[in-house]
Amino acid sequence: xxxxxxxxxxxxxxxxxxxxxxxxxxxxxxxxxxxxxxxxxxxxxxxxxxxxxxxxxxxxxxxxxxxxxxxxxxxxxxxxxxxxxxxxxxxxxxxxxxxxxxxxxxxxxxxxxxxxxxxxxxxxxxxxxxxxxxxxxxxxxxxxxxxxxxxxx
Amino acid sequence: xxxxxxxxxxxxxxxxxxxxxxxxxxxxxxxxxxxxxxxxxxxxxxxxxxxxxxxxxxxxxxxxxxxxxxxxxxxxxxxxxxxxxxxxxxxxxxxxxxxxxxxxxxxxxxxxxxxxxxxxxxxxxxxxxxxxxxxxxxxxxxxxxxxxxxxxxxxxxxxxxxxxxxxxxxxxxx
Numbered sequence: 001x002x003x004x005x006x007x008x009x010x011x012x013x014x015x016x017x018x019x020x021x022x023x024x025x026x027x028x029x030x031x032x033x034x035x036x037x038x039x040x041x042x043x044x045x046x047x048x049x050x051x052x053x054x055x056x057x058x059x060x061x062x063x064x065x066x067x068x069x070x071x072x073x074x075x076x077x078x079x080x081x082x083x084x085x086x087x088x089x090x091x092x093x094x095x096x097x098x099x100x101x102x103x104x105x106x107x108x109x110x111x112x113x114x115x116x117x118x119x120x121x122x123x124x125x126x127x128x129x130x131x132x133x134x135x136x137x138x139x140x141x142x143x144x145x146x147x148x149x150x151x152x153x
Numbered sequence: 154x155x156x157x158x159x160x161x162x163x164x165x166x167x168x169x170x171x172x173x174x175x176x177x178x179x180x181x182x183x184x185x186x187x188x189x190x191x192x193x194x195x196x197x198x199x200x201x202x203x204x205x206x207x208x209x210x211x212x213x214x215x216x217x218x219x220x221x222x223x224x225x226x227x228x229x230x231x232x233x234x235x236x237x238x239x240x241x242x243x244x245x246x247x248x249x250x251x252x253x254x255x256x257x258x259x260x261x262x263x264x265x266x267x268x269x270x271x272x273x274x275x276x277x278x279x280x281x282x283x284x285x286x287x288x289x290x291x292x293x294x295x296x297x298x299x300x301x302x303x304x305x306x307x308x309x310x311x312x313x314x315x316x317x318x319x320x321x322x323x324x325x326x327x
Contacts (some may be wrong), residue, residue: 040308041303
């Protein structure tokens, strides 16, 4: 098999896996515990919201076409997702068709990476402030049945 | 199979196997010149590739002799030379793996992976292949740590949720 063929053959199972995970998440019931979905270990351990908290709920909302609901869960994911997908596609193109890729009209600088990291960290700090404008950055709790404290081993 | 070859310390290619044969036959590259493709872990002399072995070639030349050594840089009074052709392809940055780990695994542990990943390109541009390779290996290590720790934490959280879920179900059944 050719080089390109082999890379395509590796891509298809990856895409299938993504599709299965998306379908699973779309049909998941977020409100009934125990949820068979990953939870943020940072939130479980500290009680604070990390910059990624609400990503699962935001993706769930997006998969149901609810853009506002997704923004309310994790704004930075929803805003960043188109860029992330574009970058993923470009990286894949570079891998499979390295001679066909054209250079972007700008050069990526180290400072851009630092800016993104700074924005994400700032977002993580701001969404933990329990005051009016910042509370919109925090993920909204879904009506999950609470497990009594005494029964947590 | 796409080949890269080193000529005067510069990486050339990719070229097809046929073109490589042609370059070999017209003398553009010789048995002692270094070549590389994706299936090789490191650059090797062309003469070691089947089909390019030539008995009339002079005795096997050590890999680096065909290429001017990478420029030696002086750091803190110590002469550092990577002794690897500057045409060496950049080691992997593990960037997409790091980003997947930040999004899906234990993100605090994936941050070092991204930090080390960003050090590779500047190191390569400075001709310091050794540092680039070291940063690449560290990026890989942190990706793995993030993945494993993230996996264990999720397993523990699931475990607790299930045990308490069963306990609750048992209690409400009474």
